[in-house]
Amino acid sequence: MKRPNELQVSFYIDSKERQQFQELCKTSGVSVSNTLRMWIQTALQTQSLNVETPPDGKTVTNTVVATTSSETNHQLAVIKKRLDKVERIFNFINETELEFIKNEVIGEEFGTIRNRVGVVESQLQQMGGSISWKED
Numbered sequence: 001m002k003r004p005n006e007l008q009v010s011f012y013i014d015s016k017e018r019q020q021f022q023e024l025c026k027t028s029g030v031s032v033s034n035t036l037r038m039w040i041q042t043a044l045q046t047q048s049l050n051v052e053t054p055p056d057g058k059t060v061t062n063t064v065v066a067t068t069s070s071e072t073n074h075q076l077a078v079i080k081k082r083l084d085k086v087e088r089i090f091n092f093i094n095e096t097e098l099e100f101i102k103n104e105v106i107g108e109e110f111g112t113i114r115n116r117v118g119v120v121e122s123q124l125q126q127m128g129g130s131i132s133w134k135e136d
Helices: 015-028 032-046 070-090 095-106 113-126
Strands: none
Touching (some): 015 032, 015 070, 095 113
16 A cells, blocks of 8 residues: 555566566565565665675676575475576577577478478479488
């Protein structure tokens, strides 16, 4: 609920990162807005952002401190599972590049690899050959 002296903070984030952050907050039982609000309030109180910026300055990573309790161990297991999922996602080419590759390889349009191979195959067949090979 907005109070009279409050302003909205907004920024853009990748849709996958947004979804992953929402899942992380849900795992911890805290809403996204409360998590960000608490982080800002803590940063102001401690006068520390508690983040490390890499040399390229494009991404920000948090420093995580682990404690040992059964709830924390459960949350850690959930986080490890999600981290594995995230690492698998980020190891792939981005979606735009995948879409381009898919269309280039299996697309029906003139000039795609599939189209060019089809032309070569048809010319080879007209000459009495085949594009496939036989093992000796």
